[in-house]
Every structure is written in structure tokens, then in C-alpha cells.
Amino acid sequence: MPPTRDHDTPDDQSQQHDPTDPPTVPIRLPHRPRNARLRDLRLVLRHPRPSRPASVWPCAEDELREGTGLIAQWLLTAIIKIVTGYTAPGQRMLLLDPAPHITPPAGWPSAAAGHRPGHGPYAGLLEAGWAVVRLGRGVHTQTAAARPDWFGDSAADASSESESGPGLHTPSPAGDHLGAGGTDRQSGPDTATIAHGRDRFELILTAAEPATLAALQPTDWAGLLTPTGTLAVITHSDNSGGWFTDPAGPLVRAAHHAGLRFTDRIALLRVPIRDTVPAVAGTATHSRPARAPGPPTTSVRHTQAHDDLFVFTRRTAANSDATSAVTGEGTSDD
Amino acid sequence: MTDRPTLPWPPSRPPQEQPPNPRLSVWPTGQRDPAAQLRDAGCVAGTDTDVDRIPPAVAAHAIATYTRPGDLVLDPDCGAGTVLVEALRAGRHALGLTSRRRSWTLARANVTAAKAAGAWRDGSVLDARPAMLASVRAAGLAGRIGLVLTALRVTANGADEQDPSPDRDHAAAINRLAATLTYCEPLLRSGGYLVVVARPRRHPDGSLLDSVTPLLAAGTSVGLAPVDRCIALTAGLRGRRLVTRASLDERRAAARARAVGVPTALTAHHEVLAFQLAHEAELAAAAAAAIPWPTEHNDTRPAVNGAEYRGWGRAA
Numbered sequence: 001m002p003p004t005r006d007h008d009t010p011d012d013q014s015q016q017h018d019p020t021d022p023p024t025v026p027i028r029l030p031h032r033p034r035n036a037r038l039r040d041l042r043l044v045l046r047h048p049r050p051s052r053p054a055s056v057w058p059c060a061e062d063e064l065r066e067g068t069g070l071i072a073q074w075l076l077t078a079i080i081k082i083v084t085g086y087t088a089p090g091q092r093m094l095l096l097d098p099a100p101h102i103t104p105p106a107g108w109p110s111a112a113a114g115h116r117p118g119h120g121p122y123a124g125l126l127e128a129g130w131a132v133v134r135l136g137r138g139v140h141t142q143t144a145a146a147r148p149d150w151f152g153d154s155a156a157d158a159s160s161e162s163e164s165g166p167g168l169h170t171p172s173p174a175g176d177h178l179g180a181g182g183t184d185r186q187s188g189p190d191t192a193t194i195a196h197g198r199d200r201f202e203l204i205l206t207a208a209e210p211a212t213l214a215a216l217q218p219t220d221w222a223g224l225l226t227p228t229g230t231l232a233v234i235t236h237s238d239n240s241g242g243w244f245t246d247p248a249g250p251l252v253r254a255a256h257h258a259g260l261r262f263t264d265r266i267a268l269l270r271v272p273i274r275d276t277v278p279a280v281a282g283t284a285t286h287s288r289p290a291r292a293p294g295p296p297t298t299s300v301r302h303t304q305a306h307d308d309l310f311v312f313t314r315r316t317a318a319n320s321d322a323t324s325a326v327t328g329e330g331t332s333d334d
Numbered sequence: 335m336t337d338r339p340t341l342p343w344p345p346s347r348p349p350q351e352q353p354p355n356p357r358l359s360v361w362p363t364g365q366r367d368p369a370a371q372l373r374d375a376g377c378v379a380g381t382d383t384d385v386d387r388i389p390p391a392v393a394a395h396a397i398a399t400y401t402r403p404g405d406l407v408l409d410p411d412c413g414a415g416t417v418l419v420e421a422l423r424a425g426r427h428a429l430g431l432t433s434r435r436r437s438w439t440l441a442r443a444n445v446t447a448a449k450a451a452g453a454w455r456d457g458s459v460l461d462a463r464p465a466m467l468a469s470v471r472a473a474g475l476a477g478r479i480g481l482v483l484t485a486l487r488v489t490a491n492g493a494d495e496q497d498p499s500p501d502r503d504h505a506a507a508i509n510r511l512a513a514t515l516t517y518c519e520p521l522l523r524s525g526g527y528l529v530v531v532a533r534p535r536r537h538p539d540g541s542l543l544d545s546v547t548p549l550l551a552a553g554t555s556v557g558l559a560p561v562d563r564c565i566a567l568t569a570g571l572r573g574r575r576l577v578t579r580a581s582l583d584e585r586r587a588a589a590r591a592r593a594v595g596v597p598t599a600l601t602a603h604h605e606v607l608a609f610q611l612a613h614e615a616e617l618a619a620a621a622a623a624a625i626p627w628p629t630e631h632n633d634t635r636p637a638v639n640g641a642e643y644r645g646w647g648r649a650a
Contacts, residue, residue, distance in 0.1 A: 010598055052588065054569060054602035055534060060505065228595045237563055242619020244560040249547035261541045264599045265534070267565045273360050274571070299618035300527070300608070304561050305358040313578045313596055332454075 001170065002235065017023065053085055055307070056267045070124025074219070074270035079128040080135065080235065086230045086311075087202045089136035096206035097125045097143050098216050121307070122207040122234065139202065144216060200226045207234035211249040219251070219258040231260060231312040234268065236304060251310055260312035265285075271305040357399065361606070363391035364567040369577055375419050376451050378443045383436075386415035386487040388531045392604060393420040393565040396483055400527040400608070401426055403457075407478030408521065410464040410514050415441030417483050421452035426480070428550035431466065432457045437634050467517040479521040486511055486545065504535060504543050512552035518610075519556050522601075528558060528609040531566065534601050549607055559615035562608040569602035578602045 059081070061076040087093055133137040204225060206218045213235050222231060238245045252262050368372065368389060372381050375390040390473050397407060407421035412430030414437055421428035424447065430445075432438050438461045445457040466472060488507045493516055511530065518528060530553070532545045570577040580588075580600040591598045606635075610618070 048615060052578065052585070053597060053599045054559060054576055054580075055599045056565065056569060056576055058566060058571075058574055108382070115343060137509055201431040239562060242561070242615060244547055244550075244562055246560075248544055249550075252544045252547070262537075263540075263596065264542055265544075267360070267603060268598055271358065271360075272574070273362055273567075288463055299610075299615075299621070300357070300562075301360040302357045302564055305360045306565055311599075 011330050017153050030179065053264075053266070056079055056269065056306075058269045058273070060272045069127045072121065072270070075122060075125070075207065075234070076128055076269070078268045078307075080131055081165045082205060082232050082309070083132055083135055083137060087137055087234065090138075091202040092138040092140060092200075092205035093132060094201045094221070095126055095129055095141045096204060096216075096218060096221065097141070098099065098206070098208045098212045114152075120209060121236070122209070125207050144221075152242075175265075200224050201229060202226050202232050203232060205232045210235050210238050210245065212251060213247055217254060219254040219260060219312070222255075222258040222260050222312075225314050227314055229314055230263075231255070233310040233312075234277060234307055235310070236307040239301065239304075244262055246318070247285055247308070248310070255310075255312045260314065264309075264311040264312070266309040266311065267306040268309050269306050273305065278294060339534065349636065359394050359562070359564045361392065361564055361566045362571055363389065363395050364569045364579065365571065366391065367570075368568075371417075373433075375416065375423065376444075376445055376447050377414070377419060377603070378440065379414065380440055381414040382446060384416075384440065386485055386533070387413050387416045388483065388485045389566075389568065389604070390416050390420055390509070392531060393417045393483060394424065395566065396420055396423050396531075396606065397426060397481065397531050399562075400529060401481045404513045406475075406478055406650055407481045407483060408475075408479045409484050409589075410467060410482065411484055412441050412459065413437050413485070415444040415459060416457065418457055418484045419444045422448040422455055423456050425455060425461065427455045428457040429475075431462050431464060432459065433461065433463045435461075440571055450580065464514040464517050467521060471597065472521070473561075475521045477523050477597065479518070479523065480523055480526050481523065482518045482528040483525070484511070484514065484530060486530060486549070505548075508545070508548045508552060511549070515558065515609075519558060522611055524611075525614065526611070528553070530607045530609075532607070536598070540596060540598060542586075544606065546605060553607070553609045557612050558609035559612040560607060561615055562606075564606040564608070565621045566606050567602060568604060568606040576602060586647070623628055646649045 045241045057078065059077040083093065100133070126141045126143075129141050201224050204221050206216070208216055208218075213233070218231065218233050225231060231249065235251075236249050237247065248265065255262060336516075340509070368380065397417075397420055401407060401424075403425040404427070406427040406429065407417065409415075409417040409428075412432050413434075414416055415430055416429045418428040418441060418500045428445070430441050432441060438459060441459040445459055449457060460466065467475070468620060488504055505545070515528065515530075522528060530549055532549060534545065535543045539549040548562065553560055567576075568594055569579060578600045584600060588598050588600055
């Protein structure tokens with residue numbers, strides 16, 4: 001117990017112990033034998049608990065932690081989960097960012113079509129390259145334009161690439177221009193330029209608005225995947241015009257044409273969902289236009305609290321045979 | 335004469351089954367495991383044999399979101415009748431159809447149990463196919479249904495029954511559901527909704543079946559407008575963690591798929607697709623764009639369900 005002192009006494013005097021105070025006795029913490037701790041550690045390292053990915057991933061943080069980057073916190077969390085779930089340390093991945101000037105084709109709602117640098121829910125996608133490097137994966141960033149048949153020759157000017165690995169270059173959301181490597185101008189995927197004589201990518205990851213996705217055609221990049229590679233596409237449904245449009249149909253169809261197999265559709269929660277009341281305060285990282293509340297039971301619309309992650313894998317005969325042999329039974333969660 | 339003690343009706347619901355405000359596209363409907371949900375709803379034994387049933391928490395959430403007390407809820411392929419039970423518990427009228435003998439018995443028993451527990455709204459189960467809705471027997475239902483809530487049923491109910499059409503094929507099940515939607519569309523009242531709940535399923539080779547796209551096409555082909563897609567969780571939320579309730583078979587299949595280099599996700603949700611009459615969806619969208627509804631800073635913020643407030647009116 002600290003001694004009571006005069007208020008005029010300076011604070012630094014309070015640190016002195018009275019000689020009549022009992023000596024401080026350290027509190028012994030529960031101690032585990034060192035051998036037991038080492039045994040547990042060896043067991044964990046030898047038999048790591050396999051992650052069990054579910055079809056819903058909570059990606060939002062409880063508290064808003066704004067950083068200096070453009071990328072939303074939930075998107076960075078989702079990318080880290082994707083990278084750790086579908087790649088192993090040492091493997092290479094490709095971060096594919098749509099070119100800033102990609103405009104959607106006619107017919108898409110203008111509110112959902114805007115994709116400007118620094119705006120939109122997926123702004124700063126290439127900043128995730130830092131996190132990927134820290135996870136021990138090699139990362140190759142690419143700013144991709146649309147296919148030439150969408151917008152003509154002018155779209156080809158924005159395609160640039162950069163290579164980053166552990167301790168290598170810095171991915172930049174603005175340009176990806178490298179001082180040493182230079183910039184290759186191309187339109188769409190160029191297998192010879194990117195993967196010439198090198199390993200292909202275990203994971204290709206992109207995130208785009210549904211309208212931009214229709215122009216980007218990420219499934220055209222499937223040729224850069226390894227035989228066990230994964231294509232992950234983050235996008236979302238759109239009901240801004242009062243009608244609901246879902247990106248799954250054209251995306252899955254294009255993937256089948258590209259020889260990919262539709263493996264999963266995962267909901268990425270970008271809002272912390274509580275047991276009872278959703279914690280929506282302080283998580284307005286999504287810059288979509290907010291919908292005005294409508295009359296009850298006349299036009300019930302839900303606020304989008306999730307994005308969709310589409311996962312495709314290369315369709316190889318070995319994989320199909322092996323998987324069909326082990327997943328013959330139906331799935332059930334009841 | 336002593337008055338009989340009366341239970342408060344409708345009974346208070348667990349807070350997780352209340353529709354949130356604002357409504358989010360992710361429904362926290364998996365806080366209780368399936369057996370506990372059936373127990374809470376007062377369902378009779380054997381209801382769990384209906385593997386394609388809509389979980390009671392999902393049905394309760396949809397009914398609370400899309401209907402008002404006194405509305406009529408229809409399940410054209412009701413199975414064991416979980417939708418009917420939740421509709422009755424929420425103070426809505428309920429009507430179910432099923433052509434399976436065992437399902438009719440279970441659904442009838444569940445309706446009886448709900449009414450014995452205090453539900454006073456009408457609840458009926460008909461031994462009929464959805465095609466009956468297009469006959470003269472259902473002429474009185476035209477324009478009266480507030481919510482059609484049904485599930486995409488792929489597997490047959492029970493192994494001992496003689497199911498005349500065991501739809502084990504996913505595409506055939508969607509075609510059958512599309513026909514059902516055709517019968518249900520004329521029955522919707524103005525402002526009514528049609529909600530389809532589908533569980534994600536996999537092809538025998540492990541790939542995921544895209545159920546959303548054909549269901550949207552089926553609804554659009556019968557003159558309905560898709561207005562929402564929601565995620566009804568079947569996994570429990572524990573803070574930031576999600577506790578999946580996948581079966582042992584599914585866990586084994588996922589582990590083996592991961593072993594061969596094709597990781598697959600355990601099912602933790604049901605897909606919920608909401609449709610509305612096309613012209614009403616257009617009118618509602620136009621009304622929402624033109625009429626400045628009160629914002630959250632105004633004093634006249636609407637209640638969750640069934641509340642009257644300034645400016646309320648049907649777009650149709």
C-alpha cells in the first residue's frame with residue numbers, strides 16, 4: 001500500500017517506499033513444464049490443424065482501423081484469407097487490377113459502373129501486394145485493360161505489370177511502373193510476356209465491379225494458372241436500379257468455356273454481423289450510393305452487407321477423377 | 335368460474351430471429367442448431383427427416399421481413415411444414431401443399447401442434463400438387479397471397495415412401511420449381527413477395543452447382559422481378575468466428591478434396607432469392623427514386639414491420 005503523503009510533495013517522491021512497508025512479493029504465474037510446452041509445439045507444427053473454410057467468411061473488423069492506404073480493411077482481410085487458403089509459402093500469385101479507365105458497356109447502371117482511381121469498393125487492390133509478400137508468396141501485379149474487342153485500341157494503353165516477391169519490388173496502386181523492369185504495354189493476358197520460361201501462377205486474384213468484370217473477362221487469364229491453380233474473383237451483386245442482377249451467370253459460363261471448374265461461391269462479410277444487431281456504425285468503407293429507406297412491406301430491400309468471392313480451379317482429368325471418387329456423397333449441413 | 339390461464343400470443347421470439355433494422359443481406363439465422371430450432375418451433379418428431387426443409391429460423395426471418403400480421407403465407411411444396419409453423423407462430427395464415435403422404439402427415443401434425451400451442455390463425459395442409467393452384471379449386475386464392483415461401487427440393491422425402499417424381503436431378507428440380515412459380519404468380523396480392531430458399535449443392539465431381547442463375551431465370555420467365563439475394567446463415571456467429579454445422583460426410587468430403595488439391599468450402603448458408611411482381615418492382619424503384627423518403631435523421635423512421643408512417647403508400 002503506498003504511503004499517504006502531503007499534497008505539496010512532488011510526485012516523484014511518491015515512488016519512494018516507506019521502510020515500514022512489507023517487501024513486495026512477486027506473484028508466481030502458473031508454470032508449465034518446459035518439456036510439455038515443447039511437446040505441444042512440436043505436435044502443432046507436425047500436425048497443424050487444417051483450416052476449414054466455410055462458404056461465409058467474416059472479413060470485417062470490429063473496430064474501424066483506418067490506414068493510410070486506399071484499400072478497405074475488409075478487402076485486405078479477405079485477400080489474406082484467400083492467399084493463405086489457396087496457396088502455400090513460396091508459390092506465386094497474380095494480382096489483377098482493372099485499368100482505371102475501364103468503362104462498362106451500355107446498359108449498365110451508371111451508379112454501379114463508376115470505377116475511378118481511388119474510388120469504389122475495390123480501390124487500392126494492388127496495395128495488398130505488401131501483405132502477400134509478408135506471407136511469403138511471390139506476387140505479380142498487373143493492371144489489366146479490357147479485351148480489345150470491347151473498347152478498341154485505346155484500352156491497351158493502360159496495361160502494365162510489375163513483379164514482386166519476398167523482398168522485391170513495391171506494388172503501386174497508381175501505376176505499377178518499375179524502375180528496373182520497365183513497363184510492357186499489352187492488352188489482355190499475354191502468356192508469353194508474363195510467364196515466359198517461368199512457373200505459372202498458383203493463384204490469380206482480381207476484384208472488380210460487376211460491370212467492369214463483364215469487360216475485363218478474368219477467365220481469359222486462366223492460361224496463366226498452374227494445373228492446380230485457382231482463379232479468385234471478388235465482385236458483388238447489383239440492385240441499385242431496383243432490379244437485382246447477379247454476376248454469377250456470365251462469369252460461370254465464361255469459366256466453363258475457359259476450362260475452369262466452378263468450385264465455390266463464398267460470401268465475404270464486410271460488415272460485422274452481431275448475433276442480434278448488426279454493427280454497421282463506423283464501417284462505411286463502401287462507397288456505393290446509399291439507398292433511401294422505402295415504405296415498409298412495399299419495397300423491402302436489403303442493404304448489401306457482403307461481397308461474393310467466386311473460386312475457379314483448373315479442370316484437369318486427374319483432379320476430376322480424384323474428387324469425384326471422394327465426394328460422391330451429397331452435401332448436407334443438417 | 336375460473337378463467338383458464340392464457341399464454342401470450344404470438345410468443346416472444348428469440349432476438350436473433352427478429353429482422354434487423356436496417357435490413358442487411360446477411361441473416362443471422364444460424365445461432366441455434368437445427369435440432370434446437372425444431373424444438374423451439376414446437377415441431378413434432380420426424381420433422382428432421384425432411385432434409386430439404388427451410389430451417390425454422392430462416393422461415394421466421396423471411397416471414398417477419400416480407401409480411402404483416404394477418405397475411406396469408408403459402409408454401410406450394412411444404413414438406414414437413416416448417417414454414418407453416420413459423421407463419422402461424424408469427425400470426426399469419428398458412429397454407430401448404432404437398433403430394434407426399436408422409437410429408438402431409440408431418441405437416442398436418444405440425445400445424446395441429448402450433449394451433450394447440452395457441453395459434454389462432456388458419457392453417458391448412460392440402461394433399462395436392464402445386465398444379466392444383468392453377469385449378470378452379472384455388473380460384474379464391476387469386477390475389478390474396480402475401481408471401482410465397484418455398485424451398486428448392488432436390489432429394490425425395492424419406493426412403494420408404496413411393497414418391498411419384500423423385501427429383502434427384504438438380505436441373506429437374508429447378509424445372510419443377512419454375513412450374514410451381516408459374517402457378518403461384520397469379521396468386522400474389524399487390525405488394526406480395528415470392529421467396530425461394532436454396533441450399534448450395536455440389537456436383538458429384540465436387541464442383542459447385544450454380545443455383546442462383548437458373549432460379550433467377552425461372553422467376554423472370556414467369557413475370558417476376560428478382561429484387562434481392564440474401565445470405566441466410568446456417569452457421570452460428572460467435573463474435574468474429576463462424577461455427578459451421580456441416581455434417582460429418584461433408585467434412586470428410588471437404589478434407590479429401592483438400593487433400594487432392596481442390597479445397598472446397600463447407601456450407602454455412604442458404605441462398606435466399608426474393609421476387610416481386612415485375613410492374614410493382616418497377617413502380618417501387620421509380621417511387622424510391624422520385625420520392626424523398628425520410629432519412630435516418632428524421633423522426634418518422636419506419637418500424638420494422640407493419641407500421642404506418644407519413645408517406646406510406648403502395649407503389650402499385
